[in-house]
Amino acid sequence: MSPNAGLDAVKHYKSAAWTSTERAQIYDRTTNSTSDLTHFLTTEFIGLLTQRIAPGSAVLDLGCGTGVLTKALAALGHDVTGVDISQAMLDKIDAHVGPGRITLRQGDVYALPFADASFEGVITRWVIPHFRDWPLIVREAARVLRPGGTLVIDHTSRANYALAAREGALDHASFGYDPRVRGGEPGGFYAATTVDELQLVADTAGLDLLDVAPLGFFRQNAVIAAVLGAEGFQSYKKAVDAFYQDPGARAFIQWFERHVTRALPLDMANGMAVVLRKRG
Ligand SMILES: C[S@@+](CC[C@H](N)C(=O)[O-])C[C@H]1O[C@@H](n2cnc3c(N)ncnc32)[C@H](O)[C@@H]1O
Structure with a gap:
């Protein structure tokens, strides 16, 4: 067995899983809400790119899926290319x-x-x-970027899993992400990283690491999941979603996510937003 067999298995599993028409339909249905916390975090995430590029810039959305980011960037006036392995996903995008x-x-x-x-x-x-x-993937993104251009990626925080492990047992299946898999079990795999690792990857790809900050405290947080347990975490997430529908609560959560979450240490949230700049 080649040393890359596990990695290839993950890639093949993921590609096959994503390319079905049924998956594209479900994905399209579940990601188009503009009234939930995910939408707010998406807008914040996109802002990390748009605040650093000129109006009308040529922008690439990697693994664009059904085009949530692609369409938002085009609505802001950018010239956007969306690339995805799945034609079924791309077919869902209204390019007009x-x-x-x-x-x-x-x-x-x-x-x-x-x-x-x-x-x-x-x-x-x-x-x-x-x-x-x-x-x-980062190296390939850096290749297609002009010198001085900006790369914005999301990732998950290894420190968040480490803190969760100290707080209690994390049920990865109900949490949805499992970064412990070594090679096999492609369905469960989600990578996690640290600032040191990001710095190394940036250096290797000819990028400057400009900013790493937590992205989203309230929903997908391994520490909260470990503290509450699998069942408790599911009802907690429903409660957050309901709370978010109240205008005052929404204003508070948005303020917290924008100003407090970004300032938290990386062990306090699972999602991370990373900003890099191409050298030269
Ligand atoms: C979770 S979805 C994210 C879609 C989109 N970026 C979003 O934010 O809604 C993952 C996407 O990655 C795509 N994908 C998976 N492997 C890929 C590959 N090797 N090359 C290009 N796209 C890939 C899938 O088809 C799928 O659309």
Whole structure:
């Protein structure tokens, strides 16, 4: 068995899982809400890129899925290319939202169908943490970025899992993410990382690491899941969602996520937003 057999198994599993029409339909249905906390965090995440690029920039959305980020960036006037392994996902995207132009390409984030230095900005959400060899995706993103261009990725925090382990037993199945898998069990795998590792990956890919901050305290948090237990965590998440529908509560949660969460240590949240800049 080759040393990469586990990694290949993960990639094949993930690609096969994502390319079905049924998956695209379900994904499209479940990710289009604009009234939930995820939508707010998405907007904050996109802002990390748009505050650093000029209006109308050429931007790439890696593993764009049904185009949540692609469409939001086009609505802000950017010239957006969305790339995804799944044609079924791409077929769900209305490419006419504008005012920015949308171009869709079926392709692999490990071997992008674009020339070096094609984009001023690259963004990716909910893709990198699926793959243990995620640094290869970062390297490929850096290749297609122009010198001085910005790369914004999400990741999950290894420190959050470590703190959770000290607080109690984390039921990874109900939490949804499991970063402990070594090679096999492709279905459960989600990568996690640290600032030191990100720094190393950035250096190797010719990127400056500009900013690493927690992204989202309230919902997907391994510490809260470990403290409450599997059942408690599920009802807690429902309660947060209901709380968020109240205008005053929503204003508080949004303020907290924007100002407090970003300032917390990385062990206090599971999601991380990472901003990098291409050297040269
Ligand atoms: C969880 S979805 C995220 C979609 C989108 N980025 C979002 O934020 O809603 C993961 C996406 O990664 C895509 N994907 C998985 N492996 C890929 C690969 N090797 N190359 C390109 N896309 C891939 C899947 O088809 C799927 O659309």
